[in-house]
Amino acid sequence: MIHRGDLSSQAMKDTTAALNRLNDITMEDNMLLVTADVEALYTSIRHTDGLTAVKFFLETSNLPRDLSELLLKLLNFILTHNFFTFKDCFFLQTQGTAMGAACAPSYANLFLGAWERKIFLTDPIQGIERVHNWMRYIDDVLFIWQGTLEELHVFMKDLNRNTENIKLTYKAGSEMEFLDIKMKTDKEGKIKTEVFRKQTATNSLLHAESAHIxxxxxxxxxxxxxxxxxxxxxxxxxxxxxxxxxxxxxxxxxxxxxxxxxxxxxxxxxxxxxxCPNEEDKKLKTAREGNATRLITTYNKNWKKLTSTISKYWPILHTDKNISQLITKQPKITARRAQNLKDRLVHSHYIPEKNNPFGTKGPKWGCFPCKNCKACENIQRGDTFWDQKYKKEYKITQYISCKTSGIIYHATCPCGKIYIGLTTREFKLRVGEHIRDIENAKSEEHIESLKTLPRHFKLCHQCNPKGLVFKGIDKLFETSKRLWGRSTYQRWRSLPGERFLNEIEDLQEEVEVR
Missing domain, CATH: 1.10.10 (Arc Repressor Mutant, subunit A)
Structure with missing residues (x-):
C-alpha cells in the first residue's frame, strides 16, 4: 500500500531509487503495472495553484518566514515575466512555467506533491485504496493497480476529473517502461528489470575523439x-x-x-x-573535493601541458608560509567544456549591446590614442565627432586605436575645415605620413603637385601641422576593403553641412587605400 504518512517517499530521486523500490515488490495475480504521464505539465500549472503549493511546503519547512516570503516573491516574478517569440512577435506566458527555467522542475515537483497529498490524504478519491507503491519522477508516474482493467479505467477517469488542470495518459499490463527501466513480471511475481531504449534511439554516445579530457x-x-x-x-x-x-x-x-x-x-x-552506495564514502569524497583548491578553465589541446606545469611548480607556493595555509597539497584542475558547433551557430534572441570589448573597466566604443607614439599627439580621443554647420553629433560605433588598420578617419584643420580619409594600414602610420607631407611641403615649389592636406597647410598655415586633429570614425571589414572602403568613404563624405578640404578633388585620387 501507499505510505500515507509520508508522501515525500513517493517522489523518486533517480532510477536507483525506483529500482530499490521495485526489488521489494511481489506481484499478485490480480495486480497490474501502470505507468502514467502528466500531459504538458509545465505549461498546465496555473500561477495561483503553483504558488499556493510552494507556499504550503515552505510553511511546513524550517525556513525563516522572511526567507520564505522572499522566495515566493522571486518565484512570482519569474512566472509573470516569461516572454517568448513566435513569428517575430513577443508573447507573455500567462499560465505555466518555461521548461528551460532553472526552477521549473522543483516548481512542478512541489505542485504535483500538493496534488498527491490531496488525492491520498485530504480528499481521497474513490478507488485510491487499490493503488500500491505509487512512484513519481517529476511528471512520470508508476504504480501497481490491484483490480481489473475496467476498474482502472474508471479510476483514471475520476483522477483526471480535477480542478488542478492535471490530465494523465496511462498504460497498463505485465510489461511496462518507466524512465530508463523496462519491467516485466515473472512467474513468481518478481519484477525483472533491464535497460529500456526507444526503438527510435540513435547512437548518441560521446565520440572518443571529441574535445574532452x-x-x-x-x-x-x-x-x-x-x-x-x-x-x-x-x-x-x-x-x-x-x-x-x-x-x-x-x-x-x-x-x-x-x-x-x-x-x-x-x-x-x-x-x-x-x-546501495556507501553514503559515508560519498560524504567523505564530497568534503575532500569541496576543500580542494580548484582551478576551473576551458579544455583545449594544451590541457596536458597545462596540468603538468601546474603540478610541477605547485610546490613552490608551499614555500611561502602564508600562502601554504590557504591552499591544499595538490590543486583540483577541472575542465570546462569548450564551445561546440551548436554554441557557435545557435544564439539567443537577446543580443547584448556590444559597448565594451575590454570588460567593465575598459574603454568603450570610439577613438582611443595610446599616447605612447608620436602620431598620438595629433589623434583625438572621443566616441563622437561633430558637424559644425548643422550642429549634429555622430556616434562612433567601433573601437579604434592608433594601431587599428582599415579605417575611415576624420581630420579637423585649425581653420575648421574637414578632411575625410581612408587607409587599410595602421592609423598611426597614415597620420604620420600626413604630418611629414605637411612639413616637407615647405621645400616644394610646385603647389599643384602637393596632395590636399599639404597644399592647404602650405597656403593657409605656413606648413605648421600644429592644431591638426585626427579621429578614427569607422572601421572597414577584413574582406573586400577596397570596394567596401570606397562606398563607406562616400557615405561619410556625403554628411550634410561639413566643409571638406577634399571636396574639389577627384575621389579616385583622394581615397588612398594603402
Whole structure:
C-alpha cells in the first residue's frame, strides 16, 4: 500500500531509487503495472495553484518566514515575466512555467506533491485504496493497480476529473517502461528489470575523439556498463545488453581495451553495491573535493601541458608560509567544456549591446590614442565627432586605436575645415605620413603637385601641422576593403553641412587605400 504518512517517499530521486523500490515488490495475480504521464505539465500549472503549493511546503519547512516570503516573491516574478517569440512577435506566458527555467522542475515537483497529498490524504478519491507503491519522477508516474482493467479505467477517469488542470495518459499490463527501466513480471511475481531504449534511439554516445579530457573519455564506458549492471536484474540480460553496448562504443571510436576494461569492472561489481552506495564514502569524497583548491578553465589541446606545469611548480607556493595555509597539497584542475558547433551557430534572441570589448573597466566604443607614439599627439580621443554647420553629433560605433588598420578617419584643420580619409594600414602610420607631407611641403615649389592636406597647410598655415586633429570614425571589414572602403568613404563624405578640404578633388585620387 501507499505510505500515507509520508508522501515525500513517493517522489523518486533517480532510477536507483525506483529500482530499490521495485526489488521489494511481489506481484499478485490480480495486480497490474501502470505507468502514467502528466500531459504538458509545465505549461498546465496555473500561477495561483503553483504558488499556493510552494507556499504550503515552505510553511511546513524550517525556513525563516522572511526567507520564505522572499522566495515566493522571486518565484512570482519569474512566472509573470516569461516572454517568448513566435513569428517575430513577443508573447507573455500567462499560465505555466518555461521548461528551460532553472526552477521549473522543483516548481512542478512541489505542485504535483500538493496534488498527491490531496488525492491520498485530504480528499481521497474513490478507488485510491487499490493503488500500491505509487512512484513519481517529476511528471512520470508508476504504480501497481490491484483490480481489473475496467476498474482502472474508471479510476483514471475520476483522477483526471480535477480542478488542478492535471490530465494523465496511462498504460497498463505485465510489461511496462518507466524512465530508463523496462519491467516485466515473472512467474513468481518478481519484477525483472533491464535497460529500456526507444526503438527510435540513435547512437548518441560521446565520440572518443571529441574535445574532452582523456579521463572523461575513459570514464564514459565505465559509467554506461555500471548503469547496465545496476538496472539489469539478472546476469543473462546484462550480458545481452552489454554485447550491444560494446558494438555502439566501437562505432563511436572507443578502443577495445577501454571497452573491455569497463565491461569487466561492471561484470565483477556486485549489483547490491550499485543499488546501495556507501553514503559515508560519498560524504567523505564530497568534503575532500569541496576543500580542494580548484582551478576551473576551458579544455583545449594544451590541457596536458597545462596540468603538468601546474603540478610541477605547485610546490613552490608551499614555500611561502602564508600562502601554504590557504591552499591544499595538490590543486583540483577541472575542465570546462569548450564551445561546440551548436554554441557557435545557435544564439539567443537577446543580443547584448556590444559597448565594451575590454570588460567593465575598459574603454568603450570610439577613438582611443595610446599616447605612447608620436602620431598620438595629433589623434583625438572621443566616441563622437561633430558637424559644425548643422550642429549634429555622430556616434562612433567601433573601437579604434592608433594601431587599428582599415579605417575611415576624420581630420579637423585649425581653420575648421574637414578632411575625410581612408587607409587599410595602421592609423598611426597614415597620420604620420600626413604630418611629414605637411612639413616637407615647405621645400616644394610646385603647389599643384602637393596632395590636399599639404597644399592647404602650405597656403593657409605656413606648413605648421600644429592644431591638426585626427579621429578614427569607422572601421572597414577584413574582406573586400577596397570596394567596401570606397562606398563607406562616400557615405561619410556625403554628411550634410561639413566643409571638406577634399571636396574639389577627384575621389579616385583622394581615397588612398594603402
Amino acid at each position: 582523456p579521463s572523461t573519455i575513459k570514464g564514459i564506458p565505465v559509467g554506461q556498463f555500471l548503469r547496465l549492471k545496476r538496472i539489469c536484474s539478472d546476469e543473462l540480460s546484462f550480458e545481452q545488453q552489454a554485447a550491444d553496448l560494446k558494438i555502439r562504443f566501437r562505432e563511436r571510436g572507443y578502443s577495445r581495451k577501454n571497452i573491455e576494461r569497463a565491461y569487466r569492472r561492471a561484470k565483477f561489481t556486485p549489483r547490491k553495491e550499485l543499488l
